[in-house]
Amino acid sequence: MRSLMSCPAPAKLNLFLHVTGRRPDGYHLLQSVFQLIDRCDTLDFTLRGDERIRRVTDVPGVPEDSDLVVRAARLLQAEVARRTGTPPPGVDIALHKVLPMGGGLGGGSSDAATTLLALNRLWHGGLSKQELMDLGLPLGADIPFFLFGETAFAEGVGEALRPVDGPDCWYVVIEPGVQVPTGDIFTSEHLTRNTAAVIISDFSRHFADQNIGLRQFGKNDLQQVASRLFPPVAQAVEWLGVHGDARMTGSGACVFCAFHGEEQADAVLDAFGATAPSTWKGWKAKALRRHPMEMFQSESCEA
Known part of the structure; x- marks a missing residue:
């Protein structure tokens, strides 16, 4: 090969x-x-x-x-x-x-x-x-x-x-038109560094609770800092938050929200195209349980 x-x-x-x-x-x-x-x-x-x-x-x-x-x-x-x-x-x-x-x-x-x-x-x-x-x-x-x-x-x-196990769902993701340097977030004096530790069963029980739906677990401690330094991040969280429980991923800048089905995600993207700033980009993605390169399956890489 x-x-x-x-x-x-x-x-x-x-x-x-x-x-x-x-x-x-x-x-x-x-x-x-x-x-x-x-x-x-x-x-x-x-x-x-x-x-x-x-x-x-x-x-x-x-x-x-x-x-x-x-x-x-x-x-x-x-x-x-x-x-x-x-x-x-x-x-x-x-x-x-x-x-x-x-x-x-x-x-x-x-x-x-x-x-x-x-x-x-x-x-x-x-x-x-x-x-x-x-x-x-x-x-x-x-x-x-x-x-x-x-x-x-x-x-x-x-x-x-x-x-x-994570939720089996679709996500709408917004790119708010800025790049967030990770170092700027982790060196900020405003970063909270003492959030109480959780255990894995806390997360599992959260999504096993049928009354919770797709409401997010915990928080993203980096979001407050990124929103302060890069206002488009805060604006994207606010816009997407109208449609569900939105938050930033990683150290930013992308913001996401979970939906049960693809049709719901498509409806949000229709609204996005009509009302979101032109500097933003929005798209949908499906949750994956496993990496597509696992075991080098034939559909993952063409030799």
Whole structure:
């Protein structure tokens, strides 16, 4: 096999995000539930005749050498070479971006995770899921989740993951026309860092309660800070909140709301097209239980 084409890198939503403390090294302690959705970037991988790792598509604002996709590929290439004594061949990587940068959807981390999954197969690397998660963690705290590959209750800096059932629903997501730098949020003096810890059964009981419907669990501690620094985030929460329980995902800027069916999501998007600011973008996505790259199913990657 010399190539893998149209490999999906799905987005994620943080169904809640609590900051429960801070480590001595400055990293924040978090609790969250990560939910995969079916809106994806896609990547193509073609092996080369030399050992070079190249990104063959342009990503505005992201130099090739700093792209998580390229860094992940080089890291795995070095690890496979260490294990086998022979560097695997280089690869041309075409990255087709759909997910916005600075949106809180985990696009860059998801791209890196898909890169590790695809190249581990193309290079016959033989690394286990856990080994890939350990390899990816230094590049980004969200990468292990995308390799974990299912709805997860996350703790620590986001790397301690346990499977959990999430709602089976549709989401409307708004991109409010701004990029939110994660560092600006976590360094803010206004960030709450002492939210009481919850346990996984608290989240599970919440969605098992038939009287709750799709009302969200907990909160996003980062939302207040992002809304203060980037008013379009607050405006998007207010607009979407007319239709349901809306909140921001990750450190922003995207805002989402859950709906039982696709028709409800479509109705909200009809209203969006009529009344939302022209600088915003809105779309729908279905909750995913598992990562579409799981077990390299034939519909996930065309060899």
